[in-house]
């Protein structure tokens with residue numbers, strides 16, 4: 311019988327290329343970015359340090375970090391033409407589609423015409439993604455044209471400030487930093503692989519990122535945090551959650567935010583975001599959502615040995631920070647753009663077009679018959 315984790319469909323367990331960026335569940339090293347454990351980065355760094363690490367292979371010193379933050383801060387506003395496009399997108403559009411369009415439009419306005427511009431294009435995108443998202447969100451939902459110059463010098467602070475129209479508190483700032491670090495990179499996941507396939511055709515930077523956003527959108531990948539929220543917010547007590555989860559398992563339904571294509575016993579990002587979700591729950595006086603989430607975790611492990619992935623406790627954490635559910639997956643984009651970009655650059659350094667074969671299982675050779683004689 312084929313082992314689902316190492317063989318069979320979905321290229322599971324296949325090595326599809328070399329990378330020096332990230333380890334995932336390899337040996338005892340767990341999830342690392344250029345050799346640094348993700349816990350260590352989440353405890354000690356800002357997202358901008360991690361972005362710098364992913365682009366250069368090294369953490370910045372204090373001067374380099376200050377320069378980098380200043381460079382991002384200077385380019386957080388977006389072109390007028392892009393604002394005009396965002397104003398045309400309806401309120402009920404999915405924000406992932408908004409980001410896909412926003413990145414694509416920026417690619418028309420600020421096209422990468424030479425690969426030497428790649429790093430600048432990546433920085434520009436990291437600086438502008440919160441603005442693209444929040445400009446559309448606030449215009450379509452509240453009818454306001456927000457100023458994208460918040461004065462914040464971190465992506466985390468800038469995003470929360472734009473969304474809520476005021477500077478975030480320290481706890482929210484910190485949780486958003488951690489969240490962006492946890493989501494930044496994850497080896498050859500579906501969206502990163504999409505970006506690398508696109509890069510391998512020698513396509514431009516914005517096309518690679520647009521393609522990756524399309525991949526991340528699905529509920530089996532990045533969309534799981536929003537889908538998990540839709541699930542847990544329906545339940546008003548842990549007991550109700552347990553009953554419903556048991557019913558769903560009985561009906562063989564998927565519980566979003568659980569399981570993983572690579573990890574077999576736990577996702578190293580879960581304990582980190584769970585801890586912050588608990589802190590936020592106590593901060594807002596929650597007595598429902600966090601206990602419901604914990605019960606889901608217990609039941610899934612007890613019944614199926616399935617564990618929470620990075621997305622599950624992100625749902626409650628984001629909710630406690632007043633972030634609307636449909637913006638959950640776009641936050642993943644703001645973060646993972648760093649990982650996607652790092653992989654695009656790595657692919658370009660030693661490129662060969664990615665073009666696997668298919669095992670053919672269709673009909674045998676046959677001849678075209680005259681149209682009138684076909685049944």
Ligand code: COA
Pocket residue numbers: 314315320529530531532534563564565566567568569570571572616619620621
């Ligand atoms: N809820 C219920 N059952 C699940 C499950 C979930 N979240 N995740 C896996 N399973 C079941 C599968 O249906 C399968 O059952 P089967 O053997 O009876 O067919 C079994 O567990 C093993 O699945 P596995 O091979 O480990 O999954 P995969 O590698 O094909 O897929 C995911 C991995 C992540 C796509 C899958 O776990 C999933 O769909 N999770 C929910 C979506 C999600 O949270 N995605 C974010 C990932 S970071």
